[in-house]
Amino acid sequence: MESISPFYALSTEVKYSPPWQDLSIIGIAGSSGSGKTSVAMEIVKSLNLPWVVILVMDSFYKTLTPEEHRMAHANEYDFDCPDSIDFDLLVNTLKDLKQGKKAHIPVYSFADHQRQPQTTTLYSPRVLILEGILALHDSRINDLLDVKIFVEADMDVCLGRRVLRDVRERGRDVDGIIKQWFKFVKPSCTKYVEPQRGISDIIIPRGIENTTAIDMVVKHIQRKLQEKSEEHTEALRNLGLIAAKVDLPDNVHVLPATPQFQGMNTILQCPETEEVDFVFYFDRLASILIEKALDMTPYASTNIETPQGNKYMGLKPEGTVSAVAILRGGSCLETALKRTIPDCITGRVLIQTDENSSEPELHYLKLPQGIEEHYMVMLLDVQMSSGGAALMAVRVLIDHGVQEERIVFVTCAAGETGLKRLTAVFPKINVVVGRIEADLEPRWMEKRYFGC
Amino acid sequence: MAGKDPIPSPAQGVGPIYRPDGEKPTATVSKEVSYENVHVLSQTPQLIALLTMIRDQRTTRADFIFYSNRIIRLLVEEGLNHLPVVEQSVTTPVGRAYLGVKFEGKICGVSIMRAGEAMEQGLRDCCRSVRIGKILIQRDEETCMPKLFYDKLPTDIADRWVLLLDPMFATGGSATLAVEVLKQRGVPEHRILFLNLIASPSGVAEFAERFPKLRVVTAFIDQGLDDKKYIIPGLGDFGDRYYTL
Numbered sequence: 001m002e003s004i005s006p007f008y009a010l011s012t013e014v015k016y017s018p019p020w021q022d023l024s025i026i027g028i029a030g031s032s033g034s035g036k037t038s039v040a041m042e043i044v045k046s047l048n049l050p051w052v053v054i055l056v057m058d059s060f061y062k063t064l065t066p067e068e069h070r071m072a073h074a075n076e077y078d079f080d081c082p083d084s085i086d087f088d089l090l091v092n093t094l095k096d097l098k099q100g101k102k103a104h105i106p107v108y109s110f111a112d113h114q115r116q117p118q119t120t121t122l123y124s125p126r127v128l129i130l131e132g133i134l135a136l137h138d139s140r141i142n143d144l145l146d147v148k149i150f151v152e153a154d155m156d157v158c159l160g161r162r163v164l165r166d167v168r169e170r171g172r173d174v175d176g177i178i179k180q181w182f183k184f185v186k187p188s189c190t191k192y193v194e195p196q197r198g199i200s201d202i203i204i205p206r207g208i209e210n211t212t213a214i215d216m217v218v219k220h221i222q223r224k225l226q227e228k229s230e231e232h233t234e235a236l237r238n239l240g241l242i243a244a245k246v247d248l249p250d251n252v253h254v255l256p257a258t259p260q261f262q263g264m265n266t267i268l269q270c271p272e273t274e275e276v277d278f279v280f281y282f283d284r285l286a287s288i289l290i291e292k293a294l295d296m297t298p299y300a301s302t303n304i305e306t307p308q309g310n311k312y313m314g315l316k317p318e319g320t321v322s323a324v325a326i327l328r329g330g331s332c333l334e335t336a337l338k339r340t341i342p343d344c345i346t347g348r349v350l351i352q353t354d355e356n357s358s359e360p361e362l363h364y365l366k367l368p369q370g371i372e373e374h375y376m377v378m379l380l381d382v383q384m385s386s387g388g389a390a391l392m393a394v395r396v397l398i399d400h401g402v403q404e405e406r407i408v409f410v411t412c413a414a415g416e417t418g419l420k421r422l423t424a425v426f427p428k429i430n431v432v433v434g435r436i437e438a439d440l441e442p443r444w445m446e447k448r449y450f451g452c
Numbered sequence: 453m454a455g456k457d458p459i460p461s462p463a464q465g466v467g468p469i470y471r472p473d474g475e476k477p478t479a480t481v482s483k484e485v486s487y488e489n490v491h492v493l494s495q496t497p498q499l500i501a502l503l504t505m506i507r508d509q510r511t512t513r514a515d516f517i518f519y520s521n522r523i524i525r526l527l528v529e530e531g532l533n534h535l536p537v538v539e540q541s542v543t544t545p546v547g548r549a550y551l552g553v554k555f556e557g558k559i560c561g562v563s564i565m566r567a568g569e570a571m572e573q574g575l576r577d578c579c580r581s582v583r584i585g586k587i588l589i590q591r592d593e594e595t596c597m598p599k600l601f602y603d604k605l606p607t608d609i610a611d612r613w614v615l616l617l618d619p620m621f622a623t624g625g626s627a628t629l630a631v632e633v634l635k636q637r638g639v640p641e642h643r644i645l646f647l648n649l650i651a652s653p654s655g656v657a658e659f660a661e662r663f664p665k666l667r668v669v670t671a672f673i674d675q676g677l678d679d680k681k682y683i684i685p686g687l688g689d690f691g692d693r694y695y696t697l
Contacts, residue, residue, distance in 0.1 A: 259537040259553060260529060266552025270542040284578055288529060291498060291522075299466070299497040301477045304508040307688030308678075313463060313480045314504025315497050339577075340522065444545045 014242060016391050016425040019232045019359065020051065020124040021100030024224050025144055026217070029135040029196045030151030031189045032080070033158030033165070035207025039151050040129045042208055046218040049225075050363050053125040057132025059106050060090045064113040072113050075176040080188035082137055091140045097128060098144060102399050110170055123399070124362050126228070127221055133188075136196040147220060150200035151207050155186070233359050236388050236421075243420035252419050252431045255292060261285070265435055268445070278448050285434060286336030286412065290378070293410045293432045294340065297321050297376045319375025322368055326351055326393050329382035329446040333410065337380070347371065349396060351389040360388040365396060372401030379409045382445045383437075387418030394426050404428040415439035459483075461675045466497045479504075483653050483673040487660035490668045493530055499523070503650075503672055507687040516693050517570075520619070523649060523671050524574030528615070531645045531669045532578065535559065535613055557613050560606050564589060564618040564630050567691035571617040571647065585609065587633060589626040598625040603633060610638030613645065619690045621651035621670065622683050624659045631663055641665040649690070650674050652683050 026043070030036045040054045061084055064072055071077040078084060089106070096103045104119040135141070136148050159181055166172040197203060204213040248254075255261060264285045267273050273281075299315040306312060322345040325331045337344050350364035371377060377397060384390050390409055397407055405428040412434040419431060461483055465476030481495040493499055505511055505519040537553035544550050560583040563569045572584055585605035592599040606612065614634055618627055627646060634644055642665040651670045654677065660668060674683045687693070 258533045259535070260532045260555075262553045263537055263555050266540055266542060266550065266554060269544040269550045269552065271545050280580055287525065291526065295467075295496045295498045297498075299477050299479075299501055301479055302504060304504055304510075306507050306685050307509040307693070308682060308684075308686065309509075310685035312504065312507050312685040313478070314507065315466060315477055315479045315501040316504060317501050342518070438548060441548075442546050448545065 014239060014424045016239065016395060017232070017235065018100050018124070018362075018392055018395050019228060020126050020362070021098075022228070023097055023100075023125055024127045024146040024221060024228075025094060025098070026127065026129045026147045026149065026221065027135040027141065027145040028129060028131045028149045028151060029133060029137070029193065029200070030207075031153065031155070031158050031193050032133055032185055033161035034151045034153040035161070036131050036133075036135075036151050038208040039149070039204060039214060040131045042214050043129060043218055043221070046214065047127065047221060049127070051125050051361075052127040052129070053122065054129045054131055055105065055122070057085060057090065057130065057135060058110075059108050060086045060093075061108050061113075061115075062086050063115045069113050075180045076183070077113075078184040078188065079180075080133060080184045080192070082134055082192055085132075085134060087138045087141070091138065091144075093122075094128075094130070094141065094144050097122065097125070100124070100395075100399070123365065124396070126225065133193055134196070136199055137192060142199065146224065147202065147217060148200045149217065150197045150203045152197070152203055152205045153207055155189075229354075229359050236359075236386065236391070239391075239421045239425065240386070240417050243424045244417055246420055246424065248416065248419060249423050249427070251427070251429065252423060252433060253292065254433045254436060255288065257435075261288065261434075268448075275448070275451055282332065282412075282445070282449055283335045283339070286333045287339050289410050289412065289432055289434055290333070290336050290340045293378050293408045293430075294321070296408050296430050296432075320345065320373065321376045321378070322346065322371060322374045323378040323380055324349060324367065324371075324393070324397065326379065326381040326389055327364070328450070329443060330380035332382045332446055332449040333380040333412075337378075345374075349393055351392055353389065360392050362392060362396065367397075367400055371397070372403075374402070375406060377402050377407050379407055381409070381411045382413075382449070383441065383443050384409075384411045384414040384418050384422075385437075385439065385441050385443065386415070387422045390418070390422050391425060394422070394429060398426075405430075408432060412445060413437040413441070415441060459675075466495060466500050482671075483675070485653065485656060485660070485673060487657070487668075489664060489666060490656055490660050490670070491530065491534075492673060493526060493669070493671045495672075499526065499671060506649075506693075507685060509688065513693065513697055520570070520649065520690075520694065521574050521577070524571045524619075524647075525577055527571075527647045527649070527669055527671055528575050528578045531615055531647050531667075532559075534645055534667055534669070558608075558611060559613045559615060560585060560609060561615045561617055562587060562605060562609075562630070562634065564616070564626055565602075566695065567619050567689075568617040570690065570694040571619060575615065575617065583612075587630050589629055598629045600629060600633060605634075605637060609634070612639070613643045614639050616644055616646045617648075618646070619649040620683060620686070621646075621648040621655050621659075621668075622677055623652070623681050624655040627659060628662065631666065645669060650683055650686060652677050 028036045093103045102123040107116040166177045264281045267281045298318045302316040324347040327350040345368045347367040351360050353360050407429040409431045414433045417439045461480045463480045465473045466479045467476035479500045482492050502523050536556045538556050540554035541551045561575045562585040565588040583606045588602035589598050644666045646668045648670050650672050678684050
């Protein structure tokens with residue numbers, strides 16, 4: 001063997017940044033009733049991408065004390081001054097998201113003026129629209145914003161909208177709303193809201209009607225996304241270049257090409273194979289992969305007795321084993337999985353590769369509760385070429401608390417570069433591969449399995 | 453519980469090679485035999501855990517069936533690897549050339565009733581619509597020797613590879629008689645593969661010597677036989693646990 005190349009040392013530092021890391025945050029501020037929400041919704045609608053989310057600052061209202069609570073019900077609590085918002089929590093949440101981590105968003109009840117015990121999780125958005133009257137108030141937040149928007153409307157219009165909204169959606173009476181408006185909303189507007197205009201990048205007068213301004217914002221975001229997508233694809237390519245210099249590591253387990261295994265692979269790859277035969281042999285082959293993966297689970301010694309009362313020192317599996325299928329391809333392996341563990345807890349993650357940019361995109365995620373406690377999580381995919389989807393899926397699992405060494409990636413066929421790339425970034429995972437195929441092999445097996 | 457065989461079964465750390473010995477849990481693994489025609493499945497932690505499940509008297513019948521089926525599939529997969537293949541090159545759906553292999557030769561299963569029939573499901577999981585013959589062998593009350601009571605075999609069995617199925621291999625009396633029956637029907641010895649779950653060291657040794665061209669594939673070679681010729685530690689009566697208990 002050649003002397004170890006310096007790239008090997010590099011590989012311990014190889015990092016993968018998912019595309020949702022360094023997300024774009026758009027702040028939209030403006031007086032109550034100015035049309036911030038409508039503008040935010042219009043931007044989301046125009047972008048028409050699944051990973052654009054709106055974060056409403058109302059979620060970050062502080063929980064009120066009993067005294068404040070009483071005042072709030074008497075419309076005497078000032079919800080429009082910066083003190084009512086938990087800016088520290090908001091800043092931390094945005095920082096987590098900016099690092100690509102999972103964030104817990106508080107749920108605020110307007111009826112109780114309380115933060116609810118449950119939270120909603122926010123993970124992997126690539127564009128986040130932060131909307132609130134004071135979205136541009138805190139300088140720590142402004143530092144995180146990519147675009148700062150101020151929505152402007154005539155104050156009469158604002159009041160009219162507010163009355164309609166609060167009566168219809170929040171069950172308030174008109175007297176209370178008017179009282180609150182003149183006591184808090186309007187003064188606060190002058191004192192805190194208006195000054196934000198000065199630091200904004202774009203001022204949108206007339207809110208949603210201003211299609212020219214909204215269009216400009218949308219174009220800007222699209223351009224940013226395009227740049228980031230190119231960077232991500234380029235980073236993936238560079239990972240491949242680094243990875244190509246190392247040997248396949250020990251934690252990649254390629255199944256031995258026994259006559260049967262090779263025979264099954266031949267049947268699967270033969271285009272003349274009937275669909276029923278393809279499914280049959282695929283399930284059979286996949287069962288072998290799953291059995292192999294289960295060798296990686298932790299076991300403990302156990303002493304048992306046979307029906308005749310003989311003692312035997314055997315093994316019993318420890319902890320829960322679960323699986324996560326990378327859709328759509330990974331679900332091909334589920335028949336084999338259920339054959340081996342009929343009640344296997346199974347999560348799902350839909351990662352699609354964009355046909356144009358060949359960038360993997362996370363569309364959907366549903367992981368089992370308590371996955372971080374599981375002793376082994378099998379990550380299933382039918383084929384892996386560049387490893388982009390696998391990298392992303394492993395990253396998703398780790399972000400949800402799964403320890404790297406507990407992840408076993410199981411796939412029927414994989415390209416060598418993709419494998420090296422995956423294990424360079426995540427050196428502690430185990431990989432079970434049925435067959436090494438050419439790099440950049442298109443994903444065809446799932447088409448054969450599902451017949452479309 | 454004194455077995456005839458004084459040599460205890462080996463206990464060792466079981467686990468993947470990359471894991472250091474200290475991190476591997478200890479378990480009793482299969483005895484080794486030095487016959488070329490006897491193949492013992494690789495003693496992976498997974499296999500040991502499956503065997504532990506079916507040996508355990510507390511295991512319910514549903515679990516017993518499920519876990520023995522899993523082991524049987526592993527046995528069948530290993531057994532099938534002894535069948536011949538010929539090279540075949542295909543052009544894959546994405547237009548690449550792949551030099552693979554094609555299965556050669558017809559096969560059939562023959563189960564020794566009743567416990568052997570429990571292995572048919574596992575066989576069918578791997579070989580769809582495989583022909584399956586049956587042989588009933590019982591102990592003759594007068595001579596105490598195994599006696600052939602019934603058989604129904606594919607008519608063209610002489611042209612096929614035969615996977616002979618019987619989960620427990622103690623003295624090998626029934627299996628020996630079954631092989632004699634197959635040979636009488638014209639099946640050459642080298643085309644018989646005997647698949648079984650747990651074997652006794654003495655049974656497997658006698659069998660391997662008597663039929664040197666036949667291949668035995670087993671999951672585990674146990675410690676020995678007790679006075680009643682039951683395998684120890686074994687797993688009890690396989691047929692009872694699979695069908696009735």
